[in-house]
Structure formats: structure tokens, C-alpha cells
Amino acid sequence: MVIEWLKFTVDSQSREQFIQQDEAIWTTSLSTYPGFLGKEVWIEPSAPEQIILTIRWQTREQWKSIPIKDLTTIEQKFATVMSKMNINYTMTESKEFQIRKFPSNQ
Numbered sequence: 528m529v530i531e532w533l534k535f536t537v538d539s540q541s542r543e544q545f546i547q548q549d550e551a552i553w554t555t556s557l558s559t560y561p562g563f564l565g566k567e568v569w570i571e572p573s574a575p576e577q578i579i580l581t582i583r584w585q586t587r588e589q590w591k592s593i594p595i596k597d598l599t600t601i602e603q604k605f606a607t608v609m610s611k612m613n614i615n616y617t618m619t620e621s622k623e624f625q626i627r628k629f630p631s632n633q
Contacts, residue, residue, distance in 0.1 A: 528564065529590055531582040534620040539575035541614040546578065548612070552605045556597075557582065562589025577619075587623075 537545045546568055557563050564583035571577055584590035609616060 528626040529584045529587045530624040530626065531580075531584065531590060532620075532622040532624060533580045533582070533618060535578045535580070535616050536576055536619050537578060537614065537616040541612070541616075542570075542575060542578060544612055545609070545614055545616060548605065548608050549580065552608065553601060556601045557593075560589070560593050562586055562592075587625075 535545070549568075554566050557566070562585040564585055566583070567581045569579040569581065571579070
């Protein structure tokens, strides 16, 4: 399994709207692609302006096979909605992690 880890900065007053629109636009779109396993939103209580999204993919190949054209279209739709809602956001970090599981000694 591969984790796509994204960190955003958004005004804390707009955080819930950002999360709702991310779910409606990004998560709904990504869930149609092979390999998408799920998504979580992480909120750090001491940093209410930060949002971390973790997206789980079955394989890196499946994740990276999403056409750039599709990702651009989804981002444009999301950016348009955010603009209409007067919500500014910035992706400040993106990382990739692999999950390794070790057999238990039974």
C-alpha cells in the first residue's frame, strides 16, 4: 500500500468548508480510479489552519496512472468552487509513503 500525504493551509474559519468540498470533488473523483482505497482528513488541534489529507492507494502504479489531464480538470473544478466561496488555500507539502507489514511470529 502507498500513502499520498498532502498538507494544506487554509483559514481556520473556512476549514470545514474546504474539507466538505474536498470530499465532494476530490474524494468522489479519485474513488472512481482503480487502486483507490480511501482517504482520511487529519486535523492538528494546535494548528487549526492546517489540514493533512492521507490518501491510500493499493499500488504506486495505480496512483500514478491517473492521467494528468484528469487531475488538472479536478483541480480546476475544486479551485473554481473555492474561489466562489472566497476560500484561499495552499498546498504546503506533499509526500509519499510506503506501508511495510512484517509477518507476525506465531
